[in-house]
Amino acid sequence: MATSTAVLLDVQSASRSFGGLKALSEVSLHINKGELIGLIGPNGAGKTTLFNLLTGVYPPSTGKIILAGESVGGMKPYKINHKGAARTFQNIRLFTAMTVLDNVKIAFHQHARHSMFTSMLRLPKHFKGEGDITQKALDILKIFNLVDHAYELAGNMSYGNQRRLEIARALAAGPKLLLLDEPAAGMNPNETRDLMNLIAWIRKEFDLTILLIEHDMSLVMGVCDRIYVLDRGMLIADGTPAEIRSNSKVIEAYLGQEA
Ligand SMILES: Nc1ncnc2c1ncn2[C@@H]1O[C@H](COP(=O)(O)OP(=O)(O)OP(=O)(O)O)[C@@H](O)[C@H]1O
Secondary structure, eight states: OOOOTTEEEEEEEEEEEETTEEEEEEEEEEEETTOEEEEEOSTTSSHHHHHHHHTTSSOOSEEEEEETTEEOTTOOHHHHHHHTEEEOOSSOOOOTTSBHHHHHHHHHHTTOSSOHHHHHTTOHHHHHHHHHHHHHHHHHHHHTTOGGGTTSBGGGSOHHHHHHHHHHHHHHTOOSEEEEESTTTTOOHHHHHHHHHHHHHHHHHTTOEEEEEOSOHHHHHTTOSEEEEEETTEEEEEEOHHHHHTOHHHHHHHHHHHO
16 A cells, blocks of 8 residues: 555555446555556456546445545545546547637636636626636647637537647646546547657646556557556556566457457
């Protein structure tokens, strides 16, 4: 069990069943502050289920999830988000009929200092807050090279841009822990390489801790400090990219998928 103060996320023997299916079985892992960690595994290994437990979509059937020293297993998603965990989804979930800028502003609003009360009464503080939020949202869009699309409908952007907008939105929530579920899914090799570089950069720039789900092993090898491998709900390996690359259980799990 991880006890160091540098640990941001500590998952202790977490399991999750759906009817008779054990989607996750006694998974324990930890992530230190500032780490960029990969979570890989073949189809149906339980990667998204783990994200769903970490973000409150489902409570764990058994086990504990400690975020920044606090037990968050079973908390509602919005509460865990406020505690500092933000995520993106495997299938893009944007407000496609809203502008790119508004998509990011909504995420800021959830964490803005001015209250619903000041907004409803349109007090001066509301307008100051609103201006600050617009500027902050534009700053984030700049980082993701999306500022030229700020007033475009999110749904009209290219797939690669929509994926980047999802990450920009998650970042706007000011997370301690950023959970990215296959952020490069559907991207071409150039877009994917750029995205991986961007992820490595925002981690440093925003002093973030990141857990990255990726289906393709080779993608995470270049950017992650350590990698956890799931197969059929169980953690079968963890280690540095070099250790994972040569781990026989991992090779077997991936070869099994191709067979
Ligand atoms: N809500 C649910 N109800 C029933 N079964 C579920 C549910 N969510 C996940 N599962 C099952 O749990 C197992 C793990 O699924 P999960 O989506 O976590 O895998 P994954 O590693 O993310 O897979 P992929 O790489 O294909 O996205 C699968 O057998 C899946 O069908």
